[in-house]
Amino acid sequence: MSDALFPVPEDWAGSAKIDRETYEQKYRRSIEDPEGFWREEAQRIDWIAPFDTVKDTSFDRDDFHISWFTGGKLNICANALDRHLDTRGDQVAILWEPDDPSSPDRKLTYRELHAEVCRFANALKANGVSKGDRVTIYLPMVPEAAIAMLACARIGAVHSVVFAGFSPDALAGRIEDCQSTIVVTADEGLRGGKTIPLKANVDAACEKAHVDTVIVLEHTGANVPMVDGRDVSWADTVAGQSADCEPEVMDAEDPLFILYTSGSTGKPKGVLHTTGGYAVWTSMTHEYVFDYRPGQVYWCAADVGWVTGHSYVVYAPFMNGATQVMFEGVPNFPDHSRFWQVVDKYAVEIFYAAPTALRALMREGDEYVTQTSRKSLRLLGSVGEPINPEAWDWYHRVVGERRCPIVDTWWQTETGGAMITPLPGATDLKPGSASKPMFGVKPAVLDPEKGTVLEGATSGALVITDSWPGQMRTVYGDHQRFFDTYFSQYPGYYFTGDGCRRDEDGYYWITGRIDDVINVSGHRMGTAEVESALVEHHLVAEAAVVGMPHDIKGQGIYAYVTTNAGTEDSEELRMELVQWVRKEIGPIATPDVLQFAPGLPKTRSGKIMRRILRKIAENDMSNLGDTSTLADPGVVDDLVANRPQT
Ligand code: PRX
Numbered sequence: 001m002s003d004a005l006f007p008v009p010e011d012w013a014g015s016a017k018i019d020r021e022t023y024e025q026k027y028r029r030s031i032e033d034p035e036g037f038w039r040e041e042a043q044r045i046d047w048i049a050p051f052d053t054v055k056d057t058s059f060d061r062d063d064f065h066i067s068w069f070t071g072g073k074l075n076i077c078a079n080a081l082d083r084h085l086d087t088r089g090d091q092v093a094i095l096w097e098p099d100d101p102s103s104p105d106r107k108l109t110y111r112e113l114h115a116e117v118c119r120f121a122n123a124l125k126a127n128g129v130s131k132g133d134r135v136t137i138y139l140p141m142v143p144e145a146a147i148a149m150l151a152c153a154r155i156g157a158v159h160s161v162v163f164a165g166f167s168p169d170a171l172a173g174r175i176e177d178c179q180s181t182i183v184v185t186a187d188e189g190l191r192g193g194k195t196i197p198l199k200a201n202v203d204a205a206c207e208k209a210h211v212d213t214v215i216v217l218e219h220t221g222a223n224v225p226m227v228d229g230r231d232v233s234w235a236d237t238v239a240g241q242s243a244d245c246e247p248e249v250m251d252a253e254d255p256l257f258i259l260y261t262s263g264s265t266g267k268p269k270g271v272l273h274t275t276g277g278y279a280v281w282t283s284m285t286h287e288y289v290f291d292y293r294p295g296q297v298y299w300c301a302a303d304v305g306w307v308t309g310h311s312y313v314v315y316a317p318f319m320n321g322a323t324q325v326m327f328e329g330v331p332n333f334p335d336h337s338r339f340w341q342v343v344d345k346y347a348v349e350i351f352y353a354a355p356t357a358l359r360a361l362m363r364e365g366d367e368y369v370t371q372t373s374r375k376s377l378r379l380l381g382s383v384g385e386p387i388n389p390e391a392w393d394w395y396h397r398v399v400g401e402r403r404c405p406i407v408d409t410w411w412q413t414e415t416g417g418a419m420i421t422p423l424p425g426a427t428d429l430k431p432g433s434a435s436k437p438m439f440g441v442k443p444a445v446l447d448p449e450k451g452t453v454l455e456g457a458t459s460g461a462l463v464i465t466d467s468w469p470g471q472m473r474t475v476y477g478d479h480q481r482f483f484d485t486y487f488s489q490y491p492g493y494y495f496t497g498d499g500c501r502r503d504e505d506g507y508y509w510i511t512g513r514i515d516d517v518i519n520v521s522g523h524r525m526g527t528a529e530v531e532s533a534l535v536e537h538h539l540v541a542e543a544a545v546v547g548m549p550h551d552i553k554g555q556g557i558y559a560y561v562t563t564n565a566g567t568e569d570s571e572e573l574r575m576e577l578v579q580w581v582r583k584e585i586g587p588i589a590t591p592d593v594l595q596f597a598p599g600l601p602k603t604r605s606g607k608i609m610r611r612i613l614r615k616i617a618e619n620d621m622s623n624l625g626d627t628s629t630l631a632d633p634g635v636v637d638d639l640v641a642n643r644p645q646t
Contacts, residue, residue, distance in 0.1 A: 004389075006396070006429040012405060016291045016425020023426035023436075030439040037440065038469060042069060042280050044287075044319075046083050048249050049073035051276065057467035059492050064483055067253055068277035068469045075247035076256060076279045077121075077154035080318035081114040082247065089114075091295060092323045094143050095346050099190040099329035101338075108143055113150075113318075116143075118245035121151035123237040127182060127213050131156030131248055134180035134258065138162045138171060138198060140189035141328045144217050144234065145304045146314045148184045153256060153275075156248035160258040160270070163305025164189045164196060166586040168204035170268075174260050175209040177270055178476055184234075186217040187224045192333035199224040206230075252276025258476045259307055261413040262526035263485060264497070264516035270476030271307075271413050278311075278416050279319065281470025285417040285438060286316035289407050290350050290379060291424050294321030297376070300352040301327060301339070306523070307413040308383055311470075312352065316417070331357045336364040340372035340399070352381035352407075354522035355391050359552050362394045369398050379424055381407045384522025385554045386510055392431035410434035410510050412496065413524070414486070416470025419443075420508050433507045440468045444493065445502050448514065451490045459501035461514060463493035516610070518547035518555045523588050530557060530591065533584035537577060539567045544600050544608050548593065548617040548646070556592035558617035560600060560639070569596035593617070593646055599635040601627070612636060616643055 013019055018026070030037040035054045042051070051072030058065055084091070089111040096106040108116070129135060135157050139145040145161070152159040162174050175183065183205075189196035199216055203225075206214070216224065217234040226233070250256075256275045260268040286292055298317055302308035317324045325346050331339050331353075339361070343351060361368065380400050382392075387408055396406055406429060409421040419441050420434040427435050437443050442465040445454045454460050471494070475482040489495045499514040513519060516527045527545040534543035542562040550556035561577060563569055574594050582590045601609045615624050616639050624640075627633045 004431055006405070006431075008425060008428055009403065009405065012291075012425045016423070018288050018291070018423045018426050020426045023423055026439050027437070031442060034440060034466075038068075038280070041284050041439075042072075042276075044283055045074055045276070045279050046079055047072050047074050051252055055467065059467070059487055059494060061483070061487070061491065064487065066467050066471060066473055068467075069252040069280070072252040072276050073249050074252065074276055074279065075154065075250055076275055076315065076319070077117065077150045078247040079279060079283075080150060080315060081110060081117060084110045084321055085114060088294065088321055091321070093318060094146065095297070095323065095325045096143050097325060097327045097329070097342050097345070099333065100193065101334065101341070106143060113143075113147070115243035116147045117150045117154060118243050119238045119241040120147050121154040121245040122241040123215075124151055124157060124182075125155060126241065127215070127232070127237065129155065129157050129182060132158065132255070133182070134158045134160055134178040136160050136162060136171075136175050136178075136180045136183045138164060138183060138185045138202060139217065139304070140164050140186055140191070140196070140198070140219065141303055141326060142186070142217070142219060143326060144186070146326070149257070149304065149310070149314050150318075154245060154247050156250055156254065158255045158257055160260070161305055161310070162260070163303060163586075164198055165305070165588055167583055168201045169208070170585050171201060172205040172208035173267060174270075175205060175211060177260070177267070178258050181210065181212040182215070183211055183213070184215045184217070186219040187222045188220040190220060190328060192330040195220060195222070203227070250275045253473070257310065259310060259413055261307075262517055262524045262529055264526060265528050268526070268529065269478075269481065269485070271472045272474045272476045273416055273470070274473050277469030277471070279315070281468065282311040282316040282417045283319040285470075286312060286320055288423055288439075289409060289418050289421050290352070290381065292317075292320050292322065292350070295323055296349045297325065297346055298322045298350045298352075299325035299327070299343070299346070299348045300381075301331075301357065302352070302354070302383070307416075311417050331361055332364075336361055336368040337372060340369055340374055343377060344373050347376040349376055350379045350381070351377060352383060354384040355382055355387040356385065356521035356553055358382070358387070358391045358395050362391060363552070366398050374399065374401070377404050379407065380404045381409060383409045383411070385519045386512060387432060389431040396431070405429060408432075408434045410508070414472045415468070416472065419464070419468070420510070430507055433503075433509045435507050437508075442466045443508060445500060446490055446493070448499070457502060457504045459511070460499065461490070462496045462498045462500040462508070462510070463490055464496065465493055512555075518557065520555055520557060520588060521553045525557065525589055529585060530559060530581060530589055533581045533589070534559060534561055534577060536584065537580050539563050539573065540577070541565075542600060544597075544610065544613055545591070546610055546614045546617050550592060553592075557589065558613075559591040559594045560597040560613060561594060562597050562600060593644055595639070595642065595644055597635075597639055599632060599638070601635050601639070602631050603629055604631045606631075613639075616640060619643070619646070
């Protein structure tokens with residue numbers, strides 16, 4: 001951990017919306033008088049009808065409920081688009097940058113975006129979609145991804161965006177779980193010069209899941225087979241649709257979207273967010289965290305397939321009148337300078353990305369950065385995983401030339417928006433620390449075993465003690481799972497799954513997951529998911545998966561596999577199993593190491609001792625702890641002796 005402290009730069013202290021005193025005063029008010037605080041913050045939204053109650057929430061088992069702005073009516077799409085038409089209709093909303101810099105880019109003003117969204121909303125209706133229906137979106141980073149999401153919100157349909165890197169099986173599982181009968185996709189995606197067969201993946205998914213309609217965007221122009229009576233081209237279905245579509249009147253607690261995320265057990269959960277609280281929370285956090293003023297050029301490099309792309313690409317920036325870059329490509333194509341070339345091309349002022357990308361670029365040397373100007377940059381952001389002080393320093397010194405504060409924002413799919421984060425005009429920065437809670441957020445650190453509250457400088461399990469407006473409301477179709485996953489381990493608290501340290505200045509340092517979730521390149525992966533993919537292979541008897549330290553990805557995937565008796569544990573089989581997982585879930589789940597294990601370390605009652613497997617994966621053999629309680633301690637010696645060199 002670094003001891004360095006970077007005080008708020010003078011120009012920021014004097015000009016930011018939130019300075020040190022305002023932060024203290026607003027934070028105190030948000031905790032002491034949440035009703036008053038949120039009633040005022042909610043005024044940022046255009047309500048069709050006012051809410052009756054600001055906050056009606058309880059984390060207690062016997063009275064468990066979460067409702068914000070109850071009775072209020074609004075439409076979040078109208079808040080993102082319609083309200084800007086008079087004041088900034090001709091301002092650019094999306095600056096779309098294609099994967100290949102020599103391909104044409106695209107610009108859409110608020111007026112154009114509004115018209116496209118209305119046309120697609122009408123097209124969805126014409127295809128039978130109505131309020132409350134679930135729409136699966138499986139699109140690359142093209143403006144149509146935002147258009148499709150906003151169109152759903154406009155008519156009250158619930159979108160479920162599936163990251164375009166997921167496999168047909170993963171897609172099918174998500175389609176089935178939320179019983180969505182319509183999928184919006186593209187012929188192909190493009191990333192780093194490679195094509196991704198999106199339509200073919202949807203076709204494969206449709207063999208497993210029941211789908212009535214597939215809308216196919218012509219993106220690369222590839223010739224993809226269309227199924228009669230099921231598939232329709234985007235262009236054909238929007239042709240002739242009106243550019244007016246009355247926004248549906250939505251209740252504050254009506255569902256807005258489902259987004260699947262990995263947990264420590266079972267299949268991915270459909271995290272459900274509702275409308276009013278999410279609108280207030282994402283718009284407020286975006287404004288304060290990025291000190292955002294309408295028209296500033298903003299770029300969040302996240303994909304719309306993840307929550308960051310939902311909250312800080314599609315919803316909050318548009319609600320706040322942003323001009324934003326939307327980027328189809330990857331940081332290292334055509335070369336490692338691409339991010340910074342795009343920054344220069346559009347004079348980006350605010351840039352928000354994941355540490356994994358920064359670590360990959362850092363490794364390639366400073367020249368790729370320093371050959372660009374980046375003089376437009378004022379503020380840098382980080383999200384998705386802990387940023388190590390080295391990467392922080394590089395981001396600050398080389399990319400931001402020491403003039404740009406870094407907002408290291410800690411949050412989760414479940415939290416809707418930034419929970420613990422510096423504010424650029426208010427918070428002195430400590431590299432590697434997400435620093436202080438956002439307004440309305442009451443974190444606490446618990447003793448992980450006893451569940452008691454720890455005070456002062458300490459470390460333990462990170463929980464949140466009271467509700468905030470952007471909190472998820474349920475696991476789609478399984479409310480009990482929602483309660484059990486987040487509120488049962490430490491009764492009365494929302495358990496984040498993260499460990500943290502709080503220092504003597506009250507700064508929070510997120511140390512990573514303390515459950516069976518691993519964070520690979522800022523993406524969540526459940527060890528149970530990878531295990532179940534492995535055991536589906538006919539030669540695998542058992543599998544155990546843990547995280548391992550990885551220089552670029554933060555964490556890598558380490559799989560221990562026991563094959564069926566009589567199977568030869570060959571190099572070919574090892575490679576086949578790695579490819580198998582990739583195919584079953586998607587490239588992000590590819591194991592970095594796969595070790596054949598004649599046996600797994602188990603207690604006499606049959607429980608796998610993951611602690612030992614983690615230590616072996618970390619190559620920390622001096623610290624294996626007590627193995628005497630194992631059913632067969634010899635298993636460990638074998639695993640240690642045969643650990644592949646990494
Ligand atoms: O472990 C934390 C890590 O990412 C997890 C949430 O992942 P996901 O739901 O995919 O959302 C990622 C984007 C918000 C958290 O439980 N995490 C996220 N941001 C940070 C972080 N860890 C440390 N520092 C962060 N800034």
